[in-house]
Amino acid sequence: MTHFESELAALKEKLLLMASRAESAVNKSIRSLVEREDDLAREVVQDDDYIDGLEKEVDEQVVLLLSKAPLAKQLRLIISASKIARDLERVGDEATTIARRAIELNTEPQLKPYVDIPRMASMAMDMLNGSLQAFTTGDTQLAVGIIPRDKGVDDLNRQLYRELASFMIEKPNTITRCLHLMTISKSIERIADHAKNIAEDVVYLYEGRDIRHGVSPQP
Amino acid sequence: MTHFESELAALKEKLLLMASRAESAVNKSIRSLVEREDDLAREVVQDDDYIDGLEKEVDEQVVLLLSKAPLAKQLRLIISASKIARDLERVGDEATTIARRAIELNTEPQLKPYVDIPRMASMAMDMLNGSLQAFTTGDTQLAVGIIPRDKGVDDLNRQLYRELASFMIEKPNTITRCLHLMTISKSIERIADHAKNIAEDVVYLYEGRDIRHGVSPQP
Numbered sequence: 460m461t462h463f464e465s466e467l468a469a470l471k472e473k474l475l476l477m478a479s480r481a482e483s484a485v486n487k488s489i490r491s492l493v494e495r496e497d498d499l500a501r502e503v504v505q506d507d508d509y510i511d512g513l514e515k516e517v518d519e520q521v522v523l524l525l526s527k528a529p530l531a532k533q534l535r536l537i538i539s540a541s542k543i544a545r546d547l548e549r550v551g552d553e554a555t556t557i558a559r560r561a562i563e564l565n566t567e568p569q570l571k572p573y574v575d576i577p578r579m580a581s582m583a584m585d586m587l588n589g590s591l592q593a594f595t596t597g598d599t600q601l602a603v604g605i606i607p608r609d610k611g612v613d614d615l616n617r618q619l620y621r622e623l624a625s626f627m628i629e630k631p632n633t634i635t636r637c638l639h640l641m642t643i644s645k646s647i648e649r650i651a652d653h654a655k656n657i658a659e660d661v662v663y664l665y666e667g668r669d670i671r672h673g674v675s676p677q678p
Numbered sequence: 679m680t681h682f683e684s685e686l687a688a689l690k691e692k693l694l695l696m697a698s699r700a701e702s703a704v705n706k707s708i709r710s711l712v713e714r715e716d717d718l719a720r721e722v723v724q725d726d727d728y729i730d731g732l733e734k735e736v737d738e739q740v741v742l743l744l745s746k747a748p749l750a751k752q753l754r755l756i757i758s759a760s761k762i763a764r765d766l767e768r769v770g771d772e773a774t775t776i777a778r779r780a781i782e783l784n785t786e787p788q789l790k791p792y793v794d795i796p797r798m799a800s801m802a803m804d805m806l807n808g809s810l811q812a813f814t815t816g817d818t819q820l821a822v823g824i825i826p827r828d829k830g831v832d833d834l835n836r837q838l839y840r841e842l843a844s845f846m847i848e849k850p851n852t853i854t855r856c857l858h859l860m861t862i863s864k865s866i867e868r869i870a871d872h873a874k875n876i877a878e879d880v881v882y883l884y885e886g887r888d889i890r891h892g893v894s895p896q897p
Contacts, residue, residue, distance in 0.1 A: 511891040518888065525744055525753055534744055541757070545764075624857060631850045638843060638860075669737065672730040 463527060470520050470540050471595075474547075477513040478591045480506065481547040482584065484554035485650060489580045492561035492643065493573050500558035500565075510551035517544040539664040543594065546653040546660075550587065553646040553653075560639040560646075570626075570636050579615045579647045582608070586654035593661045602661040605654065606670075612651035619644045682746060689739050689759050690814075693766075696732040697810045699725065700766040701803065703773035704869060708799045711780035711862065712792050719777035719784075729770035736763040758883040762813065765872040765879075769806065772865040772872075779858040779865075789845075789855050798834045798866045801827070805873035812880045821880040824873065825889075831870035838863045 460468070484503050491500035521541045525534070586605050593602035623637040623644075659671050679687070703722050710719035740760045744753070805824050812821035842856040842863075878890050 508891070515888055515890065522753065522757065525757070534741065538741065538744070538760070541760075542764075545761075624854060627846065627853050628850050631847050634846050634853075635843060641857075669734055671734065672727070 463524075463533075466520070466524060467533060467536060470517065470524065470537070473513065473517055473520070474540055474543055475591070475595065477510060477517065477544060477547045478587075480510050480513070481550040481554070482587060482591075484510065484551050485557070485580070485584060485587075488554040488557035488561060489577060491558050492564065493577055495561075495565045495569070497562050497565055500562045503554050503558035507551050507555045510548055514544045514548040517541065535664050535667065539594075539660045542660050543657050546656045550650050550653050553650050556646045557643050560643050564636060564639050567636055570633055570640070575615060575619050576640065576643060576647065579612055579619070579644065580650075582612050582615070583647050583651040583654060586612070586651050587657070590654050590657040590661060593658060594664070597661075597665050599662050599665045602658040603670075605658040609651050609655040612648055616644050616648040682743075682752075685739070685743060686752060686755060689736065689743065689756070692732065692736055692739065693759055693762055694810070694814065696729060696736065696763060696766045697806075699729050699732070700769040700773070701806060701810075703729065703770050704776070704799070704803060704806075707773040707776035707780060708796060710777050711783065712796055714780075714784045714788070716781050716784055719781045722773050722777035726770050726774045729767055733763045733767040736760065754883050754886065758813075758879045761879050762876050765875045769869050769872050772869050775865045776862050779862050783855060783858050786855055789852060789859070794834060794838050795859065795862060795866065798831055798838070798863065799869075801831050801834070802866050802870040802873060805831070805870050806876070809873050809876040809880060812877060813883070816880075816884050818881050818884045821877040822889075824877040828870050828874040831867055835863050835867040 484506055487499045488503045490496065491498075491503065518541055521537050524537050586608055589601055589605045593599065593605070620641055623641050627634045627637045656671075659669075662668055662670050703725055706718045707722045709715065710717075710722065737760055740756050743756050805827055808820055808824045812818065812824070839860055842860050846853045846856045875890075878888075881887055881889050
């Protein structure tokens with residue numbers, strides 16, 4: 460392995476560290492809601508600075524590596540790394556939003572057992588997990604398969620939005636709690652978006668095709 | 679001007695075209711709300727594909743230019759271009775969200791004259807305008823001055839959220855409309871976030887300092 464290759468490997472390593480911290484932030488934020496545990500929520504809010512710092516570190520390495528005039532394939536890895544880092548940073552932000560709303564919700568009686576939200580969250584997390592696995596293994600089939608699953612999470616979010624809106628109209632004393640749940644549902648939907656972005660970046664990285672906003676005709 | 683320099687100039691040109699389309703999308707989306715004009719809203723939704731396509735074109739040029747092993751300063755321009763394109767693409771998405779909600783709102787009687795939303799929108803647009811002007815002129819003082827203004831838009835969004843939540847509790851028959859207005863307010867807040875991101879990219883571009891997540895000590 461050349462020095463340059465080992466620097467690339469270190470970049471990948473840092474990205475995976477970022478990914479595991481972002482995933483754990485989302486998991487903790489959902490647990491802070493379901494288990495009504497403020498301490499977990501506070502951990503998520505505190506840990507976000509660390510994820511933000513990792514994004515900066517990734518970008519510093521990206522600039523350094525780009526200046527060494529790499530080959531096309533290495534170039535794509537470096538560019539993808541920067542994009543994936545930005546998505547993971549945003550996943551961390553969404554986890555923070557969920558955690559903050561969980562803290563608010565935990566001060567009031569629970570509306571009903573949370574079923575849809577943990578289900579949506581596990582769909583989004585499976586997508587995130589899969590896209591990161593595709594990144595690590597170069598399995599672009601896996602990445603391509605993740606992209607349409609975003610629609611399922613979007614649909615659930617829209618369904619939950621409608622249900623919560625009706626619930627608010629029936630029982631105006633639940634409005635504040637319903638608004639918090641809407642925000643959490645939207646945050647999970649955005650985590651799925653980020654997972655989809657990462658899957659698209661993985662296809663770009665290994666196949667050189669930009670498939671955002673619909674699949675372009677293959678060259 | 680060398681061939682490489684003229685390619686860089688073309689990249690900047692394309693980014694400014696993208697910026698003007700994104701700005702016009704936001705303006706139209708707000709007008710579709712205030713003037714209750716569905717046609718304008720539909721234009722915004724249709725034009726979004728064009729903005730998405732421009733982002734792809736910017737990124738293709740970015741990869742091409744990066745492979746030519748540029749100097750550090752040129753490198754920063756290319757990387758910033760890619761990031762700014764992503765932010766502008768998201769501004770376009772937020773304009774689409776505003777336009778869709780405007781179409782929904784325009785089917786029902788107006789709650790009251792819109793005052794806070796156009797005010798927030800013009801704050802966000804001033805920030806976007808300023809950050810793009812800083813990008814064009816290299817005025818990093820201007821860029822640095824834009825960053826703290828994001829807080830003002832955040833505060834207005836939070837205030838409007840609270841007002842709308844109280845209004846919903848008092849008058850449950852306004853809930854659907856209040857929810858649309860909350861989404862629009864949040865979209866404007868995100869446009870201001872993107873403007874702030876662009877301002878941070880401008881500082882990075884011209885001074886080489888990464889000031890995201892708080893200003894780091896100057897080297």
